[in-house]
Amino acid sequence: MSHSTPAIWTITTSLPIPMRSTRRCAPVTPAGLWHRWQADNWQADIGTTPLGFAQSTWVGGVTLEGDIGDFGVSGTLSRRPETSSVLSYAGMSVPGSAPVDGNSGAINADPAGTLWGGVVSTGVKLNASWDIGGPYGFWSSVQHHLITGEKVADNTRLALLGGGYYKLIATDDQRLSIGTNLLYFDYDKNLSEYTLGSGGYYSPQRYVSLSLPVNYYGRYDSSWSYLVSASVSNSWSREDAPYQSDGESDKGGGFGYSLEGALEKRVSSRWYVGVAVDLQRSDFYEPNHFMLYTRFTFNDRWQPIDYPPSVPRLYSDFD
Numbered sequence: 001m002s003h004s005t006p007a008i009w010t011i012t013t014s015l016p017i018p019m020r021s022t023r024r025c026a027p028v029t030p031a032g033l034w035h036r037w038q039a040d041n042w043q044a045d046i047g048t049t050p051l052g053f054a055q056s057t058w059v060g061g062v063t064l065e066g067d068i069g070d071f072g073v074s075g076t077l078s079r080r081p082e083t084s085s086v087l088s089y090a091g092m093s094v095p096g097s098a099p100v101d102g103n104s105g106a107i108n109a110d111p112a113g114t115l116w117g118g119v120v121s122t123g124v125k126l127n128a129s130w131d132i133g134g135p136y137g138f139w140s141s142v143q144h145h146l147i148t149g150e151k152v153a154d155n156t157r158l159a160l161l162g163g164g165y166y167k168l169i170a171t172d173d174q175r176l177s178i179g180t181n182l183l184y185f186d187y188d189k190n191l192s193e194y195t196l197g198s199g200g201y202y203s204p205q206r207y208v209s210l211s212l213p214v215n216y217y218g219r220y221d222s223s224w225s226y227l228v229s230a231s232v233s234n235s236w237s238r239e240d241a242p243y244q245s246d247g248e249s250d251k252g253g254g255f256g257y258s259l260e261g262a263l264e265k266r267v268s269s270r271w272y273v274g275v276a277v278d279l280q281r282s283d284f285y286e287p288n289h290f291m292l293y294t295r296f297t298f299n300d301r302w303q304p305i306d307y308p309p310s311v312p313r314l315y316s317d318f319d
Helices: 087-088
Strands: 010-013 035-036 043-047 057-069 071-081 115-130 136-150 152-170 174-187 206-220 225-237 251-268 271-281 288-297
Touching: 115 152, 152 206, 206 251
Parallel strands: none
Antiparallel strands: 010 288, 035 043, 043 057, 057 071, 071 115, 115 136, 136 152, 152 174, 174 206, 206 225, 225 251, 251 271, 271 288
């Protein structure tokens, strides 16, 4: 069964990453605006994608949570950016020089300066979980989104997720669990290319992944919280030919793994500082992340620190 927590109003800050404009002008530092509210059984947020981008738009979401018998349930309506690439997240423009057909001499490119990209996903997510305090629990999620962008073909995404876990340790101050997760999603069109009509984001027509996670987290001395997590996985995928091309379909997949760690310290009744690191390894996808952060809560909270650490998330990952 899910457990409600006291209403918490927080402000989290992060530094934007300097980028260069896609219009070949001086370097800019994009900055997004957003605000989030969180209470016992609901949360909401609204904001913008970074204002220095070639394409900028509003984003946000609303989530309601509750219990049905022994099941915890939630529903989310949201509009989120696709951050897979510069094209999908920031948008781009057609370069100023247009190639000419060598036979006819005609310009065969799109008009210079044409903007496209800035992709967003708008849709619904329904979650359910079961955990009555025993040694094991289960969770599931059904999601459907419409994906749109400037001069990008409309797309749809269906996702089905589920998993279970077993608690090897479950005390007031620490948890150790092992489990298995299954992920399925598909897109109507393959829009992974960087051409007008495509959005530059991974969009296979079928993707299945099976993972085996191990999570250890807890707190120490009522003011420290920590997390150590590892996972191995295998995936299978199928992609149609890229949108508006004469290519062939392709199958892929393979082995992957991930590692994650976080440590957070409460330094006063309202201020927290923390550090987080993670890495992921799979074919053609090998990101590393390191974060130092501060967190402020408007509520005066001197009870033992919550765990695992409340690491800030990207706006696109709020759901």
